[in-house]
Ligand code: HEC
């Protein structure tokens with residue numbers, strides 16, 4: 001038994017085995033880096049405006065609507081692109097969101113949402129998913145750019161100040177609205193028809 005262990009130990013610490021393990025580790029390491037880099041590049045690429053609108057149901061509908069809004073063009077020249085509002089920054093939620101998005105894209109490619117008409121028919125459902133997600137995260141993506149702390153209420157329109165200063169101070173409006181999306185639906189796209 002002792003001899004067996006000794007032989008095993010001897011075999012295991014042979015220079016050639018150590019060398020082999022080193023090479024394996026190295027290959028594994030390089031492979032890991034290449035995979036990680038590629039994965040990251042792919043994730044970044046799918047975050048661009050061009051990628052989002054490479055699907056024409058997006059290009060002909062939500063994109064046209066978004067282009068007329070202040071998030072596309074404004075005095076300060078700061079643009080919010082699709083992924084700023086729709087893809088979380090954190091890794092966990094980001095990956096989950098990507099998987100959900102590919103499910104939607106898959107749905108389109110396989111024919112469920114392959115025309116603007118079908119897109120319109122699905123819009124209410126898609127919008128409600130987005131609202132739910134934003135409510136669940138307390139409008140996290142909006143808050144990556146906006147915050148009540150950074151708002152100069154003096155400089156805002158009267159209506160804005162009246163509605164938002166109380167939320168900033170007390171955490172919610174008299175009607176219970178507390179997060180951006182509660183009050184700001186339809187800021188980037190046409191709202192779905194009510195009875196669809
Ligand atoms: C990438 C940064 C960014 C993100 C993310 C973002 N915004 Fe904005 N938002 C801006 C900028 C920039 C403006 C224009 C500011 C200006 O020049 O007045 C703006 C303007 C607005 C306005 C004023 C609209 C108007 O007509 O004047 C509202 C309301 C608003 N954002 C709400 C939201 C909400 C709600 C979300 C989340 C769903 C969100 N924003 C996400 C950057 C962002």
Ligand code: HEC
Nearest residue numbers: 142146148156157159160163164167173177178179180183
């Ligand atoms: C209780 C409802 C409510 C909540 C919650 C709320 N807003 Fe507003 N906000 C308003 C109203 C109402 C206006 C005025 C819009 C109008 O008159 O069309 C406004 C205006 C704005 C404006 C334009 C300000 C100006 O006058 O220049 C921005 C930007 C904005 N909201 C961003 C946000 C963001 C970001 C959040 C979340 C952190 C948020 N709001 C939460 C109701 C709300």
Ligand code: HEC
Nearest residue numbers: 052058062063071080081082085126127130185186188189
């Ligand atoms: C400023 C934040 C913001 C930006 C930028 C933005 N969206 Fe949205 N998006 C929303 C919100 C909020 C909703 C939920 C529905 C609503 O309130 O209009 C939504 C809903 C959607 C929906 C569901 C269908 C619908 O109309 O409700 C799709 C698809 C979509 N967005 C795609 C895009 C694409 C593609 C882009 C870029 C061309 C984009 N969005 C840019 C905030 C944004």
